[in-house]
Amino acid sequence: MEEIQFVRGEPERRAAEGDVAYLRELGARLADGYEDATRRARTYQEQLARVVRVLALTPGRESLAELMRLVDGKRLPSYPRELASLLAEHQRPADLAAAVFRRPGSWTPYELEACLFHELLLRGVDVHGFPTPSSSHTLSWLPVRRRDFEAGARFPIRTLDGGMGGSGTAMPTEGRVDPPVPRTTERSALRNAVTVEEHEAILSAPHSGDWGDCGAWVFPLDEALAPERVPALLPALPMPCTDVGATARFEVARRPLDDVWQLLFASASMGGVHAGGVGGAWGRMWAWRSMAALSGAPAGADAEEVERRARETTWFRFEADSGWFCNEVAADFGIAALSPDRRRLAVLAATDTD
Numbered sequence: 001m002e003e004i005q006f007v008r009g010e011p012e013r014r015a016a017e018g019d020v021a022y023l024r025e026l027g028a029r030l031a032d033g034y035e036d037a038t039r040r041a042r043t044y045q046e047q048l049a050r051v052v053r054v055l056a057l058t059p060g061r062e063s064l065a066e067l068m069r070l071v072d073g074k075r076l077p078s079y080p081r082e083l084a085s086l087l088a089e090h091q092r093p094a095d096l097a098a099a100v101f102r103r104p105g106s107w108t109p110y111e112l113e114a115c116l117f118h119e120l121l122l123r124g125v126d127v128h129g130f131p132t133p134s135s136s137h138t139l140s141w142l143p144v145r146r147r148d149f150e151a152g153a154r155f156p157i158r159t160l161d162g163g164m165g166g167s168g169t170a171m172p173t174e175g176r177v178d179p180p181v182p183r184t185t186e187r188s189a190l191r192n193a194v195t196v197e198e199h200e201a202i203l204s205a206p207h208s209g210d211w212g213d214c215g216a217w218v219f220p221l222d223e224a225l226a227p228e229r230v231p232a233l234l235p236a237l238p239m240p241c242t243d244v245g246a247t248a249r250f251e252v253a254r255r256p257l258d259d260v261w262q263l264l265f266a267s268a269s270m271g272g273v274h275a276g277g278v279g280g281a282w283g284r285m286w287a288w289r290s291m292a293a294l295s296g297a298p299a300g301a302d303a304e305e306v307e308r309r310a311r312e313t314t315w316f317r318f319e320a321d322s323g324w325f326c327n328e329v330a331a332d333f334g335i336a337a338l339s340p341d342r343r344r345l346a347v348l349a350a351t352d353t354d
Helices: 010-016 020-057 061-074 080-090 093-099 110-122 196-202 204-208 227-236 257-269 279-294 303-312
Strands: 213-220 250-255 314-320 332-338 344-351
Touching (some): 080 279, 110 279, 196 204, 196 279, 196 344, 250 257, 257 279, 257 303, 279 344
Antiparallel strands (some): 250 314, 314 332
């Protein structure tokens, strides 16, 4: 504003005098100044993020100490979820324990501590002795010990320039139970009964990962359904993602819980084709939330109850050459979950494209 003469009350006075041309000229100068300031602020933000990234990805106590001095002194406008992921990826747990968690007189962001705890836990670090997230933090709902189906979680491979790469979502070859062709083109009489709350919860993982499109369906069953009947039923369900006709590709595989959880986690933590994801800690949170809703866990269930139901659920993955999927390599996936009592079939489908 120092470069543009702006006196409080001047616009109103000029308008009252009928000098609206002055207001247009002032507005044009302010718009130009705003555009320039925004461009400069974006440059500062990008360069600051690069400096923080380089410090975080440079292993060693010295770089870590300097990073935390910067965090303490400037209260950076950085994204603590990403910073936690970077630190867990390249710094020694012992150094992080001393430099980050609850240091006297420091200003370690509340979110950074909580995210870093779960980032380390997922990487197999013995977090015994590390402070757990406060009970008031959303992440405190998660188990404070890694479950067996979470072992082997995939993480992005990142560079100093900001690039990252991760794993795709290709269908596994194991457990294949593809329905024979030609398939019936008659649609099932089952009706989607998903509630707004269920829909939102089932889609937690792909929504948080900013996938291009995703959908959720829940089909109550009149009687218990044998898992062996699910592959033939899936193509007939009234969903756009399964509308493929009698002979088009429709692949189904019966999968263990760890494969499904890993897929949900990757879709949230690493995101879609052009998304950066939400990192490991929140990726874990949203993967558990999707898993809970798919398995039919009641609202408000704790992690122990969700895990029990998830282990008793029968899980399937599927892909299809329908018009709903983009049908690009590693950018489509479908999950079907048959509840423990076999009277509820929940489906999640997600797709993305270059």
